Amino acid sequence: MKAIIYDRYGAPDVLELRELAPPVAAGGEVLVRVRAAALNPKDSLIRKGKFKAASGPTFPKLLGYDVAGVVEALGAGITKLRIGDEVFGMRNGFTGGTVAELVTLQETELCLKPVALTFEEAAALPLTSLTALQALRDLGGVGPGARVLIHGASGGVGVVAVQLAKALGATVTTTCSEKNLEFVRSLGADETLDYTKETGLEPGRDWSCVFDVFGNRRFSTAKASLGPRGVYVSTVPSVRSVFDDLRTRWLPFKKSRLVVVKSNTTDLEALCGFVERGQLKPIIDRVVPLAETAAGQAHVETKRARGKVVISVS
Ligand SMILES: NC(=O)c1ccc[n+]([C@@H]2O[C@H](COP(=O)([O-])OP(=O)(O)OC[C@H]3O[C@@H](n4cnc5c(N)ncnc54)[C@H](OP(=O)(O)O)[C@@H]3O)[C@@H](O)[C@H]2O)c1
Helix, strand or coil: CEEEEECCCCCHHHCEEEECCCCCCCCCEEEEEEEEEEECHHHHHHHCCCCHHHHCCCCCEECCCEEEEEEEEECCCCCCCCCCCEEEEECCCCCCCCCECEEEEEHHHEEECCCCCCHHHHHCCHHHHHHHHHHHHHHCCCCCCCEEEEECCCCHHHHHHHHHHHHCCCEEEEEECHHHHHHHHHCCCCEEEECCCCCCCCCCCCEEEEEECCCCCCHHHHHHHEEEEEEEEECCCCHHHHHHHHHHCCCCCCEEEECCCCCCHHHHHHHHHHHHCCCCCCCEEEEEEHHHHHHHHHHHCCCCCCCEEEEECC
16 A cells, blocks of 8 residues: 655655555454545654654654545454445554555544545544544533633634534634634634734633643633633643643642543544534645645644645545
8 A cells, every 4th residue: 555654753855655565454443445634733743753752663654643534444343333434533642644545543533424524524624623622622611601712723723623612602712813814703703813913811801711722822821811710721732731730630710731632433423413513614724645745744834724734545
């Protein structure tokens, strides 16, 4: 099978399209023929060598966590999916592999693809939408009547966070650059702020949840803008965000939490529900062919993508 791989850490030009032996589905795993995958900042960070301890010392390394495709083969013990099912999902952990013609995932990391979505649209959803759902609903406690600030609303996670926060019943304020204000408003945001002029973190805004998607704000600053039981959620693992999470986790108010996305069928099915009710639509910045994955990664690394960069595989 064809796959994008790399033999050393470095810039996007270390990526190569190479022929590899196809993977085999072990017990509990499903072999998926990939129709589309999507890129995330996580792929770039691993390729640059930022997560060496987690991604392990061996090369070549494969790329990609988001996938949409067709079930090709089943390992032992698969109970729900069948050969020929159209599925989408996200690989957990730090060994990618979806930017390839075939990939294995745990059955629990997959779900039937919403029929209304193309493979490219479905591949644009899992990692970012699971992150947003788990950050807002599970950590931020966002539900009807919540007042949410989403900082950095026009990227991969941001565009789905706006839609999911609205779907959960919140009033949503966002920050983004000036050129994206109208675009983010079109996703359903009630208020859009240019982050070069206003941060939304002024004392007294009384947010139920501040979701710092871009991750360059601090809990210490956000705290004054939170309501009495407000929660600040960051996406960026750092000594500070981990410490703040541990320090405030058991407090009844003004917590700082770090989201660590986890793929699971239940949450993927919840995403399908939002799609079917017309509350969540994938936002694709561009689709690039498998052979041009390096250019796709370079675009993600500009930190200017509007929504997702999707890889069309077959
Ligand atoms: N912990 C987890 O489980 C988890 C899961 C998913 C993602 N993440 C992390 O979450 C972060 C966001 O991921 P993503 O996929 O949304 O990234 P992304 O798609 O690459 O984000 C691009 C967006 O960032 C915005 N941006 C650039 N500079 C900004 C600034 N100074 N302030 C605010 N926004 C700015 C841009 O909007 P403008 O052009 O409007 O500025 C652009 O739309 C990444 O660091 C990623 O690694 C963590």
